[in-house]
Amino acid sequence: MNLALPLIIIICSFAQGKDSLMEDKMRNIGLFALEEIDKDTFITRLAYDSKENFMKTNIYAPxxxxxCYLHKDMxxxxxxxxxxxxxxxxxLIVYDCFRPxxxxxxxxxxxxxxxxxAHPKKGSNHSRGIAIDVGLAQENGESLSMPSLFDEFSVKAWRDYICPQSQTKNCAHRNELQEIMNQAGLKSIKTEWWHFELPVSNQHDYPILSLP
Incomplete structure (x- = not known):
């Protein structure tokens, strides 16, 4: 008897159960999973669900x-x-969404x-579920170059940074991203080409959210 197949089924069932439990938690606090909208168009590569980020720590593992989860108003x-x-x-490559x-x-x-x-007392719009960090990719999933890397804290990350002549395509990609996100009704911020938010007059109308 091949014992591997039943074991695989048990492991998959356990993983699906954990996913279902997490999605129930998210729905209970007013969030939805991005993949509910489109699993193919959005490529989720959460930067903080790995150690490959500026903190060198996976802050989502605990x-x-x-x-990716977002507020229902998104x-x-x-x-x-x-x-x-x-x-x-x-x-669209998705680097960050809701952050507990x-x-x-x-x-x-x-x-x-x-x-x-962001200082936790002030709160981040990611913790309100109304912000998303993204980049563009070709149809084959290959990312399009930008003026800076994601989470690069330099003037190259600014929305209006002017690229040198040899890198004009990077700024063209960034500008296309800005145009697409604006067409979808999301607003950008000055210092991060990748960050977009729900356009609200008062962010505090959306409470900071914690996992139940």
Whole structure:
């Protein structure tokens, strides 16, 4: 008797059960999974679900956070975004979405510097579920070059940075990303080409969220 197959089934069932439990938790606090909208157009590569980030720490591992979740008020914008991307034969690389408050506190304990991490008392719009960090990719999933790397804290990351002549395509890609996200009704910020938010007059209308 081959014992490997039953073991694989048990492991897969356990993983699916954990995913279902997490999604129930997220729904209970008003969030939805990005993959509900489109599994193909959005490529999730959460930067903080690995050690390959500026903190050199996986701050999402303690919370078993491996997918992109967003506030339900973002849903119509994401649906529109998927249509725009498909029409252009492009995909979106997703670097960050909802960040539980405890993860924000963990990030602050590692890098207690407001130049890089929002103070937990002030809160991040990621912890409200109304912010998303993204980049562009070709239809085959290959990322398009930008003026800087994601989470590079230099003037190259600024929305209006002017590329040198040899790198004009990088700025063209960034500008296309800005245009696409704006068409979907999301707003950008000055210092991070990758960061987009729900356009709200008062971010505090959206409470900082913690996992139940």
């Amino acid at each position: 919370f078993s956070l491996h997918k 849903k119509e914008h994401i649906q529109k975004l998927a249509k725009i991307l498909k029409a252009k034969n492009l995909k 408050q405890a993860a924000q506190e963990l990030a602050w304990s590692i890098v207690p510097d407001t130049r890089y991490v």
